[in-house]
Amino acid sequence: MKTSIRFSIKFIIGLFLLFAMFIVAMIFGAAETSIQDVWNALFSDLKSDQINILREIRFPREVGAIVVGAALAVSGAIMQGITRNPLADPGLLGLTSGANAALAVTLAFLPTTNYLGITVACFIGAAVGAIMVFSIGAIKKGGFSPLRIVLAGAAVSAFLYAIADGVGIFFKISKDVSMWTAGGLIGTNWSQLNIIIPFISIGILIALLLSRQLTILSLNEEVAVGLGQKTVQIKTILFIVVILLAGASVALVGNMAFVGLMVPHIVRAIVGTDYRFIIPMSIVVGAILMLIADTLGRTINIPYETPVAAIIAIMGLPFFLLIVRKGGGAFQ
Amino acid sequence: MVRLYTDDLSIGYGERLIVNELSVQIPDQKITTIIGPNGCGKSTLLKAITRIISHQSGSVILDGQNVAKENTKQLAKKMAILPQTPESASGLTVGELVSYGRFPYQTGFGRLTKKDYEVVEWALEVTGTKDFKYHPVAALSGGQRQRVWIAMALAQETEIIFLDEPTTYLDMAHQLEVLELLQKLNREEKRTIVMVLHDLNQAARFADYIVALKAGQIVKAGNCEEVITQEVLQDVFNINAEIGTDPRTNKPMCITYNLLRGE
Numbered sequence: 001m002k003t004s005i006r007f008s009i010k011f012i013i014g015l016f017l018l019f020a021m022f023i024v025a026m027i028f029g030a031a032e033t034s035i036q037d038v039w040n041a042l043f044s045d046l047k048s049d050q051i052n053i054l055r056e057i058r059f060p061r062e063v064g065a066i067v068v069g070a071a072l073a074v075s076g077a078i079m080q081g082i083t084r085n086p087l088a089d090p091g092l093l094g095l096t097s098g099a100n101a102a103l104a105v106t107l108a109f110l111p112t113t114n115y116l117g118i119t120v121a122c123f124i125g126a127a128v129g130a131i132m133v134f135s136i137g138a139i140k141k142g143g144f145s146p147l148r149i150v151l152a153g154a155a156v157s158a159f160l161y162a163i164a165d166g167v168g169i170f171f172k173i174s175k176d177v178s179m180w181t182a183g184g185l186i187g188t189n190w191s192q193l194n195i196i197i198p199f200i201s202i203g204i205l206i207a208l209l210l211s212r213q214l215t216i217l218s219l220n221e222e223v224a225v226g227l228g229q230k231t232v233q234i235k236t237i238l239f240i241v242v243i244l245l246a247g248a249s250v251a252l253v254g255n256m257a258f259v260g261l262m263v264p265h266i267v268r269a270i271v272g273t274d275y276r277f278i279i280p281m282s283i284v285v286g287a288i289l290m291l292i293a294d295t296l297g298r299t300i301n302i303p304y305e306t307p308v309a310a311i312i313a314i315m316g317l318p319f320f321l322l323i324v325r326k327g328g329g330a331f332q
Numbered sequence: 333m334v335r336l337y338t339d340d341l342s343i344g345y346g347e348r349l350i351v352n353e354l355s356v357q358i359p360d361q362k363i364t365t366i367i368g369p370n371g372c373g374k375s376t377l378l379k380a381i382t383r384i385i386s387h388q389s390g391s392v393i394l395d396g397q398n399v400a401k402e403n404t405k406q407l408a409k410k411m412a413i414l415p416q417t418p419e420s421a422s423g424l425t426v427g428e429l430v431s432y433g434r435f436p437y438q439t440g441f442g443r444l445t446k447k448d449y450e451v452v453e454w455a456l457e458v459t460g461t462k463d464f465k466y467h468p469v470a471a472l473s474g475g476q477r478q479r480v481w482i483a484m485a486l487a488q489e490t491e492i493i494f495l496d497e498p499t500t501y502l503d504m505a506h507q508l509e510v511l512e513l514l515q516k517l518n519r520e521e522k523r524t525i526v527m528v529l530h531d532l533n534q535a536a537r538f539a540d541y542i543v544a545l546k547a548g549q550i551v552k553a554g555n556c557e558e559v560i561t562q563e564v565l566q567d568v569f570n571i572n573a574e575i576g577t578d579p580r581t582n583k584p585m586c587i588t589y590n591l592l593r594g595e
Contacts, residue, residue: 212438215424215432216435219432222379222384223413223484225383225384226384226408226414226415227408227432227433227435228406228435228436229404229405229435230404272424273424274424
């Protein structure tokens with residue numbers, strides 16, 4: 001009882017910070033806007049250049065940051081829980097690069113595909129990438145050690161990025177491909193969000209419903225079976241959730257490493273190792289982190305954009321090294 | 333007729349059989365200990381009986397039902413298993429971890445009922461872990477941690493409890509503490525306890541029934557006096573053992589032994 005009350009307080013503070021950060025993200029940017037404009041854009045029918053910029057460019061963009069941050073954080077948390085691997089992250093385990101390669105192939109062979117088609121292609125690519133990494137891990141006994149999986153992930157990712165680049169060069173669509181994969185949140189619009197948000201919402205909802213199962217699974221697989229969990233079934237569903245979340249994220253923002261890695265570790269420091277608390281908190285912290293990164297990206301070098309992926313990577317790399325150095329100690 | 337038995341159970345990975353057509357009956361409301369050399373298949377047998385790993389042929393029968401075909405959640409209300417050295421989930425407090433023992437009884441979002449809280453409290457009480465209820469599991473010593481995992485298995489409220497080397501990594505005093513706890517549960521609560529133990533004298537002291545395994549087959553199964561003998565130990569461990577009687581418990585004990593070589 002005690003823990004859940006403490007969690008509720010932390011979660012409410014988190015939501016408050018998320019809302020505050022959203023307002024900050026809406027106010028700052030290349031175009032000069034005021035709090036008044038933001039208020040009018042969100043809650044009134046008034047029209048002006050400023051308000052239109054907010055409604056049609058900045059608002060969808062920040063909503064995109066929120067859903068992608070939440071999706072990546074939750075998918076990272078799920079992967080770390082299933083694999084009991086502190087370094088698990090959709091970017092490190094081949095999902096992002098797989099979705100990327102699928103994106104390039106789709107743009108090359110089916111250039112007229114609509115956004116839904118591209119999203120589905122990203123799901124398939126993410127699944128293929130992850131399956132490749134885990135197959136390499138499965139070749140050898142004990143192959144699911146954190147280090148081996150990360151190495152397999154690096155190799156598979158390099159291969160899949162090479163495919164994406166190769167396809168891009170061969171079909172002379174490199175520019176189109178990189179516009180997708182390195183574009184970050186630039187150009188995020190409502191029609192894209194209308195397709196992406198349902199997938200991410202379903203994924204996150206299932207993750208929340210299965211969070212108790214995930215905690216049991218993260219303790220020890222044998223304990224999970226002993227407690228009567230249908231582990232194969234649960235792991236399959238969670239795997240599909242991860243593919244939905246990571247694939248949808250790539251379809252919206254392209255490559256975005258480290259969010260899925262970092263956020264669950266930050267969250268564990270706040271709420272502990274029970275996934276009933278980690279999953280909801282990851283949604284909030286992931287969203288806040290992406291809002292911060294995007295706001296920095298838009299403001300540190302006005303009027304030029306600094307890629308969000310670069311900002312996340314600069315924040316994430318030291319974090320990654322710290323986890324490696326501690327041997328995942330923060331995880332245990 | 334006993335509730336739980338195996339019938340020609342064979343377990344293996346691919347071509348290699350680890351346990352070969354093994355039939356054993358687990359006496360109800362007794363402490364059964366499985367002994368045998370490293371790699372003889374004792375942990376494998378325990379895992380197969382508790383459906384953690386699947387078997388190749390034969391069957392495990394509990395209450396007349398084939399365990400492999402029964403609903404896994406229903407089974408979790410009948411038997412609990414404590415695997416060898418579970419990783420500790422540090423962020424979980426003792427109380428939270430033990431609460432997860434109620435998993436087989438929960439549905440939906442898994443809110444704990446009044447009954448669940450009572451069982452958890454009882455499990456903490458009986459294992460002497462109540463004082464650590466709000467402590468993270470990782471902050472505990474090895475012996476305390478082991479008792480917490482046992483508390484979690486107890487919270488499952490099963491009549492049969494399996495334990496895979498519950499005394500590993502514990503010092504002498506803590507080993508005894510855990511075994512005495514299990515004995516108490518057996519005597520007072522009539523729980524059937526099945527465990528793998530390495531230490532022959534502990535097996536002899538606490539078990540009502542001992543199953544001696546070698547290369548996936550039973551060499552001898554019976555009470556302590558029948559199994560802890562020079563002949564059986566020679567066959568199972570390839571040792572020449574001097575068997576005496578524990579002056580305090582009157583159980584057979586291995587006083588000293590030599591390796592048998594060159595045969």
